[in-house]
Amino acid sequence: MKNHIEPIARLIGAFQKLPGVGQKTAQRYALKVVNMSDAEVKEFAECLVNVKNKVKYCSVCGNFTESDPCDLCKTRNGKTICVVKDPKDVLSIERIRDFDGVYHVLHGVLNPMEGIGPNDIRIKELVSRVGANDVQEVIVATNPDVEGEATAMYIAKLLKPLGVKVTRIAQGISIGSDLEYADEVTLSRAIEDRREL
Amino acid sequence: MKNHIEPIARLIGAFQKLPGVGQKTAQRYALKVVNMSDAEVKEFAECLVNVKNKVKYCSVCGNFTESDPCDLCKTRNGKTICVVKDPKDVLSIERIRDFDGVYHVLHGVLNPMEGIGPNDIRIKELVSRVGANDVQEVIVATNPDVEGEATAMYIAKLLKPLGVKVTRIAQGISIGSDLEYADEVTLSRAIEDRREL
Numbered sequence: 001m002k003n004h005i006e007p008i009a010r011l012i013g014a015f016q017k018l019p020g021v022g023q024k025t026a027q028r029y030a031l032k033v034v035n036m037s038d039a040e041v042k043e044f045a046e047c048l049v050n051v052k053n054k055v056k057y058c059s060v061c062g063n064f065t066e067s068d069p070c071d072l073c074k075t076r077n078g079k080t081i082c083v084v085k086d087p088k089d090v091l092s093i094e095r096i097r098d099f100d101g102v103y104h105v106l107h108g109v110l111n112p113m114e115g116i117g118p119n120d121i122r123i124k125e126l127v128s129r130v131g132a133n134d135v136q137e138v139i140v141a142t143n144p145d146v147e148g149e150a151t152a153m154y155i156a157k158l159l160k161p162l163g164v165k166v167t168r169i170a171q172g173i174s175i176g177s178d179l180e181y182a183d184e185v186t187l188s189r190a191i192e193d194r195r196e197l
Numbered sequence: 198m199k200n201h202i203e204p205i206a207r208l209i210g211a212f213q214k215l216p217g218v219g220q221k222t223a224q225r226y227a228l229k230v231v232n233m234s235d236a237e238v239k240e241f242a243e244c245l246v247n248v249k250n251k252v253k254y255c256s257v258c259g260n261f262t263e264s265d266p267c268d269l270c271k272t273r274n275g276k277t278i279c280v281v282k283d284p285k286d287v288l289s290i291e292r293i294r295d296f297d298g299v300y301h302v303l304h305g306v307l308n309p310m311e312g313i314g315p316n317d318i319r320i321k322e323l324v325s326r327v328g329a330n331d332v333q334e335v336i337v338a339t340n341p342d343v344e345g346e347a348t349a350m351y352i353a354k355l356l357k358p359l360g361v362k363v364t365r366i367a368q369g370i371s372i373g374s375d376l377e378y379a380d381e382v383t384l385s386r387a388i389e390d391r392r393e394l
Contacts, residue, residue: 005261007251011244017237018226029215031285033248034261040214041249045242047208051230052238054204064202064231088228 008034060129062105062122063090076102079136083126083155085109085143093141101139104129109142109151123155130164137165144171205231257326259302259319260284273299276333280323280352282306282340290338298336301326306339306348320352327361334362341368 008030015026058070064087080101090103108121140155142148156166172190173182205227212223255267261284277298287300305318339345353363369387370379
């Protein structure tokens, strides 16, 4: 689709760099921007630049932060570390308002097929963090897929010699879902990990 | 979902102003921005501001433009005017690379339920444009829904006394689709407007 207006075409191109945004969606966004007020657009542009200028990674947990170490690392109970793949997983767990420990963001999981090994993600940092602090439990909350499981196993093998309890988030049928629609692997795991009532 | 990092939270808020973008999508976009290079983010922000500063409406056709009158109005054959609802409809028609006339963007259609009358859209401008120039045909390409049809009828009634040919884009079964899935109104229109072969 040709757009005769160069600034709009450029903005459409910029929007297309966002995940899952194609030509049509980018165009819809761009036309919305044209109809925004000057102040709104200025604010939008500032937000973009601000994020890039102010947000960095916490040197302790690897999550996004404005100050280093981040607020979570500074204020939370450091005895429990929850290990996640991405910063967005921190947001998901924070949403349940139940966990009061700290996080460790790996920025990826082991994936030999794509050439991602232990040195490409923040596993070394996790080991030295557990070794240097009084950590009682490490909860591995990587995704329950092949790579997430392999990463969890690898971390458990490294950390157990340090005398720390390593746990894995439970896998089974989602709350509110229907047995009928559960896949077989999940269902078999749910039966295997059954609890006494 | 609480985000502890204020610049990210603000950017998520900004993305949510785009059409069809909710909390989760905005968050995904914002995390992508954090991982973009400095140059990319700067370019993105510039594109936003640029669009707002440089793009205005063409005083003749009402489409977006950098110069007034727009390139289409300056270079195209003005004997045929295609009337559309929105600037994005101009892009759609330009995509077929078949139409070599000019456009007239109404910026809306008649909608009495929402209080949009003839004075709220660019109908007056269309009438004086047709009156002042040597226009041979006006193709009304508003959407084939109730409001679009009503607007087309209204425009035809106003323009016919000026001696100009007013046409409406054809309605019928989409090319490549299946009779089985066509709705009844479309099918009945397709039969009514049948052509001799």
